[in-house]
């Protein structure tokens with residue numbers, strides 16, 4: 001059941017069209033989401049920048065304004081006149097002339113009232129002040145009429161009152177519709193609008209009243225609190241959040257994302273088709289016999305005798321080009337063709353070397369297994385059939401597994417154990433390049449580690465005892481595992497490895513991958529390395 005479902009999924013993934021559509025849809029979605037995120041951030045940034053600068057301008061203006069109102073009052077209080085007469089009228093007018101923000105100045109006592117603007121009654125209706133300080137009293141929002149000239153703020157000292165006009169507040173900053181300028185009193189519990197409509201206070205939505213940030217952005221409002229010198233009150237500017245106007249840039253990002261996504265889809269389609277066609281070609285190659293198995297000899301580092309060989313696959317196309325197994329093996333693993341290929345290698349190797357193996361019972365050939373070969377018990381069955389047919393002992397065939405093939409430890413362990421029980425040797429190939437840990441290794445049924453070429457390279461020409469290789473060797477010995485060093489290219493490396501107790505080695509220093517004929521010749525010639533290197537016939 002599971003296997004069938006996995007097979008369906010796999011075949012779906014190998015259809016270039018479905019892959020391309022998936023890739024295009026995914027990338028369009030990702031690109032759109034990404035650019036929307038960026039744009040929204042930008043919009044929000046702009047919104048808060050605007051509010052911050054509006055708040056700052058308001059604050060500056062308010063400070064000027066309060067300053068002038070207080071100065072005006074101080075002037076009036078300081079002069080000797082009291083009572084309403086022509087002189088008082090002139091004095092009031094003078095104050096209003098000399099302070100730009102003083103729109104109206106008035107004298108008031110129990111009996112009389114006079115103002116520099118006698119026809120207006122703004123200051124005549126007197127109610128108790130909203131804020132009563134030691135020197136000054138404050139009346140806020142003294143008029144709710146939409147008259148620009150009506151007082152928005154009034155200050156009083158003794159018998160005098162001065163007021164500013166609404167226009168003086170709004171000429172600096174446009175208060176957008178729905179916005180309000182509030183004065184918050186009584187330790188933040190009461191708010192009186194100076195400009196704009198009254199607002200519920202404290203805000204009903206969640207906000208943080210103790211934050212030090214002047215600007216707070218809630219779900220649908222911007223709240224800008226302005227610090228004042230007076231602890232009695234605080235100024236607050238509240239604006240509704242503007243409907244998110246997506247900037248023009250966004251309308252460019254949409255088609256750009258679409259085009260980019262479709263291009264990615266097209267690219268995936270081409271790659272998938274190429275891969276599919278490579279898969280098709282590989283199928284043909286198997287049939288036409290373009291695949292060839294070569295054997296790279298493995299030597300005992302001390303005696304320099306050839307003890308075995310590793311079977312390595314080559315794909316030689318009719319036009320003579322060679323495709324590296326590093327390219328087509330991973331592809332075949334993905335497409336499932338690897339099973340056929342592994343079978344082909346096993347079969348070919350016994351056909352070519354069966355006789356040699358029977359004649360030299362100590363000789364072994366090691367075969368690379370793909371990750372999926374390790375996941376099913378199939379290899380053991382194929383092998384035992386072939387071994388019986390060619391009358392070769394199981395111990396003469398070894399299997400190389402990479403750390404990648406051991407991901408599902410439980411299954412891998414079971415299958416590897418079965419191979420060992422049948423008499424085969426199991427090696428870990430490219431050791432050190434994967435994730436295999438020491439603890440993990442202990443639990444695996446393996447006989448030997450192959451140290452990856454990268455670590456042998458790291459030993460360098462003079463093979464100073466540097467890098468990871470010495471550690472791997474010590475570890476392998478501690479676990480009583482044999483060690484094969486891969487990719488030995490210099491005599492110094494071979495000497496060093498041998499002195500460190502590495503038993504076996506393989507590499508261009510000794511031999512390239514050989515054809516079956518060349519290998520047979522090498523082994524039968526006395527199994528000893530000639531001084532000159534044997535060259536790759538491939």
Ligand code: C2E
Pocket residue numbers: 296311312313324325326329342345368369370400429430453486487488489506507508509513
């Ligand atoms: P691998 O199993 O680690 O094989 C060793 C690789 O190192 C081979 O490359 C070999 O030719 C190369 N090599 C050996 N000595 C030297 C040296 O001294 N210097 C350098 N520079 N390279 C050296 P190749 O044959 O290209 O194989 C590459 C990989 O392809 C193999 O790595 C193996 O993982 C995979 N492969 C090859 N044949 C098969 C096969 O039949 N089945 C499977 N499943 N994988 C295979």
Ligand code: MG
Pocket residue numbers: 310368400429
């Ligand atoms: Mg190998």
Ligand code: MG
Pocket residue numbers: 429430450452453486
């Ligand atoms: Mg290797």
